[in-house]
Structure formats: C-alpha cells, structure tokens
Amino acid sequence: MDRAAGLQAAPDLVLMKNNFFLNKVAIVTGASSGIGRATALALAKQGARVALAARRGDALLELARDINNQKGDAIVVRTDVTQQEQVGQMVREVLDRWGRVDILISNAGAYIRSPIVDLDPAELQRSFDVNFFGGVYCVKAALPHMLAQKSGHIVFVTSMAGKIGVVPDVPYVSAKFALTGFCEVLRQEMHGSGISVTNVLPGRVDTPLISHLKFSWITAKISPEKVARAILAGIRKRKPIVILPPQAGLLYYINVIAPSLSDRLARYFHIEGWENS
Numbered sequence: 001m002d003r004a005a006g007l008q009a010a011p012d013l014v015l016m017k018n019n020f021f022l023n024k025v026a027i028v029t030g031a032s033s034g035i036g037r038a039t040a041l042a043l044a045k046q047g048a049r050v051a052l053a054a055r056r057g058d059a060l061l062e063l064a065r066d067i068n069n070q071k072g073d074a075i076v077v078r079t080d081v082t083q084q085e086q087v088g089q090m091v092r093e094v095l096d097r098w099g100r101v102d103i104l105i106s107n108a109g110a111y112i113r114s115p116i117v118d119l120d121p122a123e124l125q126r127s128f129d130v131n132f133f134g135g136v137y138c139v140k141a142a143l144p145h146m147l148a149q150k151s152g153h154i155v156f157v158t159s160m161a162g163k164i165g166v167v168p169d170v171p172y173v174s175a176k177f178a179l180t181g182f183c184e185v186l187r188q189e190m191h192g193s194g195i196s197v198t199n200v201l202p203g204r205v206d207t208p209l210i211s212h213l214k215f216s217w218i219t220a221k222i223s224p225e226k227v228a229r230a231i232l233a234g235i236r237k238r239k240p241i242v243i244l245p246p247q248a249g250l251l252y253y254i255n256v257i258a259p260s261l262s263d264r265l266a267r268y269f270h271i272e273g274w275e276n277s
C-alpha cells in the first residue's frame with residue numbers, strides 16, 4: 001500500500017492525494033509541548049514527514065509513536081537549540097533520513113521575565129540563547145540545503161512581544177524583537193530564491209509556557225491548535241506575517257499609531273497578566 005493510501009486509511013489522519021503538505025519534510029523545534037507539538041501533529045495529519053526536535057526525548061518519542069501509529073512518518077531528533085553543533089546534527093539526521101528539508105518551524109522558546117531594575121545580564125543572555133540564537137542556528141543549518149533545492153519555507157514563531165514591549169518581560173521581549181528583525185531581513189534576502197519566510201506573532205496561547213498566568217479578555221489565551229492552523233495556512237499562502245488573534249493585532253496597530261494610548265491600554269488591561277492563585 002503506498003503511503004498516501006495508507007495515510008488516507010488511517011482513522012485520524014485526514015489526507016488528500018494532492019495535499020499541499022503531502023511528503024514534505026518538516027523540522028519542528030519545540031515539538032515536545034504547546035504550539036510546536038500542535039504544529040507537528042497538524043503537519044503530520046496533512047501527510048508531511050516531521051522531525052520532532054526539543055530536549056525532552058520522552059515527550060518527543062510519545063508524539064512520534066502517536067503519529068507513526070496512525071501511519072504518519074515522524075522521527076525524534078533530540079536537540080538543544082542553544083547548541084549550534086546539536087542543531088547542525090539535527091539537520092544532518094533529517095537529510096540522512098529524507099534527503100531534503102522543505103519546512104523549518106523555528107518555534108522553541110522560553111518565557112524569561114525580569115524587571116529592568118533587577119535585571120541580571122545573565123538572564124538576558126539565557127533568553128537570547130534560546131529565543132534568538134536558537135532560531136539563528138536553525139536557519140544557518142537548514143538554509144544552505146534549501147538554497148541548493150531552490151525551495152523551502154522558514155517559519156519563526158516569535159510573539160506579539162516581538163512587536164510590543166510588555167512589562168516586566170525585557171529578556172523575552174528583547175530576544176523576540178531581535179528575532180523579528182532577523183526574520184524581516186531574511187525574508188527580503190530570500191526574495192527570488194524560492195524560499196519563503198513567515199513570522200508568526202501570537203498573542204497569549206494556552207500552553208505550559210504561561211500556565212501560571214491568567215489574563216483579561218483582551219489578551220485571553222487561544223489554543224495551540226488554532227496557532228498551528230494559522231501556521232499551516234501561512235505556509236500554504238506564503239504569508240510574510242501572521243498575527244493572531246485579531247485583538248492582539250489591534251493592540252499592535254494602536255502601538256504603532258499612538259504609543260501613549262497603547263501604554264495606557266496595557267496598564268488598564270494588565271497585559272502582563274496575573275499569577276494564578
């Protein structure tokens with residue numbers, strides 16, 4: 001039975017023979033949890049071959065088993081994205097297995113907060129290591145192969161915090177702003193190369209990253225599955241930027257046009273959230 005037919009027969013994997021993602025090779029970093037896990041599953045359901053990367057091998061193995069039991073095709077590549085050598089090895093393992101890389105979802109991240117008055121520069125470094133350099137290393141490792149193929153799609157899961165400052169998040173915000181800048185330059189450099197670049201900027205998402213926090217309605221958490229669907233749509237339509245949900249986009253545009261009003265709204269709605277009691 002060919003793979004497309006096998007996947008079609010699987011109960012949970014919804015596939016069509018002419019599916020855009022069928023047999024595409026995707027790497028998803030941060031696949032052990034939250035948005036990365038949901039995106040890897042969504043890609044697998046569409047017939048993509050997925051390499052699951054993160055540090056927690058047990059969570060990755062469980063996800064790979066789920067996908068492969070449903071006649072999908074997933075491998076686990078345990079990777080700490082702050083280690084450039086490991087990221088290089090991750091891409092080599094994917095090439096050894098499937099011979100190409102079509103989609104890179106650079107998603108691994110950590111939420112590191114500190115008021116600036118108390119800021120230890122080591123915290124800033126820790127945030128940049130994972131939230132910025134993690135993405136840079138992935139691009140450095142995958143890009144030469146995409147350029148040789150003359151095709152590929154790179155997705156960065158940054159954050160609305162890559163466009164709007166949120167108190168007391170300077171380690172996280174600074175690294176996400178830096179990654180947004182990297183992404184915007186990469187997108188323009190790749191013009192005409194066959195490689196597309198998408199920056200995905202979610203507002204608050206219901207994942208372990210912020211499970212200790214609650215928010216007012218304007219920054220209410222959306223599901224990781226919703227972000228995953230937006231990521232896949234962004235790839236299919238080659239969108240340069242994906243912002244969701246709409247109210248997060250509204251806050252961003254207010255910030256561009258009227259920053260003082262945006263600051264007032266941020267204070268009024270406590271967009272930094274409250275600790276769960």
Ligand SMILES: NC(=O)c1ccc[n+]([C@@H]2O[C@H](COP(=O)([O-])OP(=O)(O)OC[C@H]3O[C@@H](n4cnc5c(N)ncnc54)[C@H](OP(=O)(O)O)[C@@H]3O)[C@@H](O)[C@H]2O)c1
Pocket residue numbers: 029030031032033034035036053054055056057059079080081082107108109110111130157158159160201202203204205206207208209210224
């Ligand atoms: N949740 C939100 O509200 C929200 C909003 C906007 C943007 N984002 C962004 O979305 C991305 C995913 O976050 P999430 O909300 O899905 O959080 P999550 O559930 O905590 O997932 C974070 C993922 O990143 C991985 N990771 C962390 N450090 C890593 C490292 N050094 N090397 C490799 N993998 C690493 C974790 O895996 P291991 O621990 O197994 O390594 C985990 O799979 C992050 O970049 C985050 O900044 C989240």
